[in-house]
Amino acid sequence: MRTDGTKYSNFTGWIDRPDDVQPALDGDLTCDIAVIGGGMGGMAAALRLAERDQDVVLLEAEFCGYGSASRNGGQIAGAPGGDLRMLSLQSPKKMPVMVKLAENAGHYVENLMKTHDIDCDYVANGLVWGAVSPIMMLRVHTQAALLRAFGGQGTVGSREELGLPAGFVGGMRETIGGMLNPGKLARGVRRALLASSAKVFERSRVSHVRRTGSTVELTTSQGTVRANKVVLATNAYSGEWDITPKNLSTPLYVIEIESEPIAPERLAELDWTSRSGIITQHQLMTHYRLTERNTIVCGVRQPQRGQTYPLPDRVPDPSVVRDMGKDLSNRFPSLSDVAIERAWGGWIGITPDWLSVAGQVGDNVYYSLACNGHGLAQVPYVANQLADYVVDGEMSEDLAGIWSDVSEYPRSMARLLNPFVIRAVWGLDRFNDFFNGSKTLARRVLRRRGRGDR
Ligand SMILES: Cc1cc2nc3c(=O)[nH]c(=O)nc-3n(C[C@H](O)[C@H](O)[C@H](O)COP(=O)(O)OP(=O)(O)OC[C@H]3O[C@@H](n4cnc5c(N)ncnc54)[C@H](O)[C@@H]3O)c2cc1C
Numbered sequence: 338m339r340t341d342g343t344k345y346s347n348f349t350g351w352i353d354r355p356d357d358v359q360p361a362l363d364g365d366l367t368c369d370i371a372v373i374g375g376g377m378g379g380m381a382a383a384l385r386l387a388e389r390d391q392d393v394v395l396l397e398a399e400f401c402g403y404g405s406a407s408r409n410g411g412q413i414a415g416a417p418g419g420d421l422r423m424l425s426l427q428s429p430k431k432m433p434v435m436v437k438l439a440e441n442a443g444h445y446v447e448n449l450m451k452t453h454d455i456d457c458d459y460v461a462n463g464l465v466w467g468a469v470s471p472i473m474m475l476r477v478h479t480q481a482a483l484l485r486a487f488g489g490q491g492t493v494g495s496r497e498e499l500g501l502p503a504g505f506v507g508g509m510r511e512t513i514g515g516m517l518n519p520g521k522l523a524r525g526v527r528r529a530l531l532a533s534s535a536k537v538f539e540r541s542r543v544s545h546v547r548r549t550g551s552t553v554e555l556t557t558s559q560g561t562v563r564a565n566k567v568v569l570a571t572n573a574y575s576g577e578w579d580i581t582p583k584n585l586s587t588p589l590y591v592i593e594i595e596s597e598p599i600a601p602e603r604l605a606e607l608d609w610t611s612r613s614g615i616i617t618q619h620q621l622m623t624h625y626r627l628t629e630r631n632t633i634v635c636g637v638r639q640p641q642r643g644q645t646y647p648l649p650d651r652v653p654d655p656s657v658v659r660d661m662g663k664d665l666s667n668r669f670p671s672l673s674d675v676a677i678e679r680a681w682g683g684w685i686g687i688t689p690d691w692l693s694v695a696g697q698v699g700d701n702v703y704y705s706l707a708c709n710g711h712g713l714a715q716v717p718y719v720a721n722q723l724a725d726y727v728v729d730g731e732m733s734e735d736l737a738g739i740w741s742d743v744s745e746y747p748r749s750m751a752r753l754l755n756p757f758v759i760r761a762v763w764g765l766d767r768f769n770d771f772f773n774g775s776k777t778l779a780r781r782v783l784r785r786r787g788r789g790d791r
Contacts, residue, residue: 338596338662338663338665338666338672338673338674338675338676338677339662339674339675339676339677340594340655340658340659340662340676340677340680341676342676342678343594343655343658343662343676343677343678343679343680344678344679344680345652345653345655345658345679345680345681346652346679346680346681347650347651347652347681348403348407348408348681349407349408349519349520349681349683350593350595350634350678350679350680350681351407351408351411351518351519351520351521352407352518352520352521352523352524354400355400355402355524355527357531358400358539358540359400359531359537359538359539359540360538360539360540361538361539361540361541361557361558361559361560362396362538362541362557362559362560362562363559363560364559364560365560365561365562365563366394366536366560366561366562366563367552367562367563367564368392368393368394368536368562368563368564368565369391369392369393369564369565369566370386370391370392370393370394370564370565370566370567370568370727371393371394371395371396371553371555371562371564371566371567371568372386372393372394372395372396372567372568372570373395373396373543373546373555373567373568373569373570373571374396374397374398374404374569374570374571374572374574375395375396375397375400375401375402375403375406375527375530375537375539375570376401376402376403376404376405376406376523376570376571376572376716377402377406377522377523377526377712377713377716377717377720378570378572378705378706378707378716378717378719378720379395379397379401379568379570379571379720380395380401380402380406380523380526380527380530380717381449381526381716381717381718381720381721381724382568382570382705382720382721382723382724383395383530383533383535383537383724384526384529384530384533384535384721385720385721385724385725386535386724386727386728387530387533387534387535388533389724389725389728390534391728393534393535393536394535394536394537394538394562394564395530395535395536395537395538396538396541396542396543396555396557396562397537397538397539397540397541398540398541398542398543398574399539399540400527400539400540401523401526401527401530401537401539402520402523402524402526402527404572404573404574404683404684405572405573405591405683405684405685405712406519406522406523406526407519407520407522407523407524408519408593408681408682408683409519409593409636409683409712409713410516410519410593410614410624410626410634410636410637411516411517411518411519411522411614411626411634411713412464412514412515412516412614412616412624412626412711412713413443413446413447413459413464413514413515413516413517413713413714414439414443414464414511414514414710414711414713414714415439415440415442415443415444415463415464415511415512415513415514415714416436416439416440416464416484416489416491416511416513416711417432417435417436417438417439417692417709417711418616418622418709418710418711419691419692419709419710420480420620421479421480421483421484421487422479422480422483424690424691424692425483425487427690427691428690428692431690431692431738431739432487433487433488434734434735434738434739435487435692435693435738435739436484436487436488436489437488437734437735437738438693438715438718438719438735438738438739439489439711439714439715440489440513441718441735442711442714442715442717442718442719443513443514443714444513445714445717445718445721446522446713446714446717446718447459447461449526449717450517450522450525453525453526453528453529454525455521455522455525455526455528455529456521456525457517457518457519457521457522457525458517458518458521458628458629459515459516459517460515460516460517460612461514461515462515462516462611462612462613462614463510463511463512463513463514463515463613464510464511464514464515464516464613464614464615464616465499465501465508465509465510465511465611465613465614465615465616466480466481466491466508466509466510466511466615466616466618467501467505467507467508467615467616467617467618467625468505468506468507468508468617468618469504469505469506469617469668469770469773469775469778470506470770470773470774470775470778471506471773471774472769472773473506473617473618473619473773473775474506474507474508476618477493477507477508477509477618478493480509480618481493481509484509490511490512490513491509491510491511491512492509492510492512493507493508493509494507494508494509494510495507496608496782499611499613500608500609500610500611500612500613501608501609501611501613501615502607502608502609502668502669502779503607503608503669503778503779503782503783504667504668504669504670504775504778504779504782505615506778508615510611510613514714515613515614516613516614516626518628518629519713526717538557541557541559541560542557542558543555543556543557543578544556544557544558545578546567546569546578546580546702547580548580548699548701548702549563551565551700551701552564552565552701553565553566553567553701553702555567565701566701566702566703566727567701567702567703568703568704568705568720568723568724568727569581569702569703569704570704570705570720572586572684572685572686572706572708572712572716573586573588573589573643573648573684573685573686574586574588574646574647574648574684574686575686575704575706576588576646577646577647580698580702581698581704582696582698582704582743582744582745582746583745583746584689584745584746584747584748584750584751585686585688585689585694585704585706585746586686586687586688586706587642587686587687587750587751587754588642588643588648588684588685588686588687589640589641589642589643589684589685589686589687589754590640590641590642590643590648590651590682590683590684591636591637591640591682591683591684591685592636592637592638592639592653592654592657592658592661592680592681592682593634593635593636593680593681593682594634594635594636594653594658594661594662594665594677594679594680595628595632595633595634595635595677595678595679595680596632596633596634596665596672596675596676596677596678597632597675597676597677597678598630598631598632599631599632599633599672599675600631601631603671603672604627604631606671607669607671607672609627612627614626616710619638619766619769619770620762620765620766621637621638621639621640621759621762621763621766622637622638622710623635623636623637623638623661623664624636624637625665625668632678633665633669633672635661635664635665636661637710638657638660638661638664638763639657639660639661639759639763640685640754640759641654641657641756641759642754642755642756642759643684648684651682652680652681652682653680653681653682658677658680661677662677665677667770667775667776667779668779669779670779670780670783671783685708685712686706686708687708687709687750687754688706688707688708688709688750689746689747689749689750690750691709691750692707692709692739693705693706693707693708693709693715693719693739694706694707694739694741695719695722695723695736695739695740695741696740696741696742696743697742698744703723703726703727705719705720705723707719718735719735719736719739722735722736723736
């Protein structure tokens, strides 16, 4: 697809910035619980703490929903992401917990929308783990069998059975979840939070987190918060402070691109009848989805490693956007004349074992982090569970299953996700795509139906 006129954004393509950004912290205050970060995780934690009548303050560097909360692909997953074969070898005990947690997370977000009356174009049509070639379909079968072995559910089917476009041979549809507009979701959760009893300070970047006796001191440029307990919910940005366990989060910059609106008759020609979002089974997955504006959003494929803190407020790299546009043309050949209207990206934090994690530093600093590509539901769900733990001192089964007591994580994920390895894995995916017939598959199916390339 054409990328010559693409607009690059350092925010998101889903919504505009809010016009009611809250005042920054100005002066000093004390509170019982402070939450740092106003993403889906921080907002969910603060909302739950307010629901539980706690004296809670949230500090957000920009405005709530500024980070990946509103920049993501909007696919609500009901199963863990990633390579289940690898994960089951690496974390066999944690996998059944993760499968249950992912399902509960999907339902949690659905309830969040209902409870707070958030209209975010949600369609519960299940995320599909798509195969672009018969060889990749074998991997789907293996992944589906593993998911079932860990207690999860999914329906394996052909392209026709799952209503997928011509570029796919088939896949596995998750039974829980679907797709939504993540910008509208984040805006809705922010609205609920601002209406709650939580005190929210935006434009309040925390520069230092320091323990002073039994309290924790959070420093911003215009004031200080002293709290009895602190919840760290800054995800990819967590490595900024010494108090965060070392190697908790490895930051990756992930890009989304969106096409211009496509005529309904051309979209109909794709036979994407289920309209389900699709994630491919490449080592570095790519996802594709349709939107309410009749556009296609595509993401991930070539993540880029963040090297230093603070993480830069950047725009997507044009060469990666071109690569993603080329991929869209291969996957949807009849749309190769369509333009990519915009591109944006955001930072995600990869956990030490790729799975959700939560823990505690000393008596009064708590953290949770979830991503494995599916953080949109897992992050707020885990943060909600963490909030209950902070109040009651009792852990839910899901939280206990991902709880970690270590003060420092191994460097293995940080080493694995170095730029050279990421580039090599991306290259391997392209090599496989070249030989597995996926490029010709979509064209062949379209030609058979009398619809060629443009
Ligand atoms: C492009 C992209 C596509 C994705 N697609 C999907 C998808 O389709 N499905 C899915 O399930 N997941 C997806 N994800 C992942 C998902 O969006 C994230 O895992 C999730 O939103 C993380 O939420 P969070 O609250 O932990 O982090 P964030 O939303 O990043 O929130 C962290 C917040 O902390 C603030 N902050 C940082 N430093 C400070 C500081 N010093 N002081 C105060 N505040 C600070 C930031 O401004 C930010 O608002 C995607 C992510 C990206 C980037």
